[in-house]
Amino acid sequence: MKASAAKEPPKRKSVHSLQKQAQPVSEKPPVHCQPVSPCDDLHVRIAQRAYELHAERGYREGRALDDWLEAEREILGLECNA
Numbered sequence: 001m002k003a004s005a006a007k008e009p010p011k012r013k014s015v016h017s018l019q020k021q022a023q024p025v026s027e028k029p030p031v032h033c034q035p036v037s038p039c040d041d042l043h044v045r046i047a048q049r050a051y052e053l054h055a056e057r058g059y060r061e062g063r064a065l066d067d068w069l070e071a072e073r074e075i076l077g078l079e080c081n082a
Contacts, residue, residue, distance in 0.1 A: 046071045 049071035050064075057063060 042075065046075050049075055 046068065050067040053067040053070055054063070057067070
């Protein structure tokens with residue numbers, strides 16, 4: 001029988017070598033610190049109006065798209081007429 005050769009455990013990477021391999025993550029400022037674009041403001045206004053329409057219908061399910069499209073027509077119609 002052959003003598004079994006002692007196996008060496010696999011070498012572990014040191015913490016230092018792992019830190020070198022890690023890619024830096026670009027830090028974004030928190031959302032509340034970012035400037036609001038006109039598109040974001042418009043989106044919020046449409047969402048608020050769509051919710052108002054949903055409330056006017058008694059919070060019935062299944063009309064979310066209709067409420068959103070109606071709110072878009074109203075808000076964008078006001079923007080175009082201004």
